[in-house]
Amino acid sequence: MSSSHSTIIFIATLIVLATSVFAKEYIVGDESGWTLDIDYQAWAKDKVFIVGDTLVFNYISSAHNVIKVNGTGFQQCIGSSSNGTLTSGRDVIPLQTPGRKWYICGFGKHCELRKMKLVITVLPQTMVPAPSPVTTSTSSKLVVPTVCGFVVALFGSVLLLLV
Numbered sequence: 599m600s601s602s603h604s605t606i607i608f609i610a611t612l613i614v615l616a617t618s619v620f621a622k623e624y625i626v627g628d629e630s631g632w633t634l635d636i637d638y639q640a641w642a643k644d645k646v647f648i649v650g651d652t653l654v655f656n657y658i659s660s661a662h663n664v665i666k667v668n669g670t671g672f673q674q675c676i677g678s679s680s681n682g683t684l685t686s687g688r689d690v691i692p693l694q695t696p697g698r699k700w701y702i703c704g705f706g707k708h709c710e711l712r713k714m715k716l717v718i719t720v721l722p723q724t725m726v727p728a729p730s731p732v733t734t735s736t737s738s739k740l741v742v743p744t745v746c747g748f749v750v751a752l753f754g755s756v757l758l759l760l761v
């Protein structure tokens with residue numbers, strides 16, 4: 599086996615390990631689940647979502663659903679049918695790509711009037727290891743600088759909390 603193959607396998611193993619170690623499952627709304635009149639922005643505010651994590655929406659399937667929308671759909675509470683609507687009552691959504699993710703409930707006016715809307719920002723996994731100058735400068739090229747500044751600040755404060 600050539601050394602480049604070994605390196606690739608080694609890196610792939612590291613990524614898999616990192617994913618399994620750091621991947622978290624977030625129950626949206628915690629024990630309240632996905633329901634009326636929960637402040638989901640408050641719920642999401644202190645959480646750091648990273649690629650590989652999963653979101654779980656728990657709800658009564660006859661009363662709610664989950665529609666993945668874009669920013670406009672989120673603001674106007676309009677779900678596009680092309681993305682499909684999740685209706686199982688326990689929808690597990692893997693966060694596979696970094697960026698903003700928007701979810702709303704499509705029942706009645708649950709999104710407009712009853713706060714059933716959630717927006718989160720998923721961070722790339724390259725942000726996960728302990729920050730070093732090299733990691734930070736490399737990562738900042740991959741994301742919008744303002745987002746990265748926010749991320750670094752957020753990560754720094756999390757580290758402070760952990761120490």
Ligand SMILES: [Cu+2]
Binds near residue numbers: 661663705709
């Ligand atoms: Cu609903």
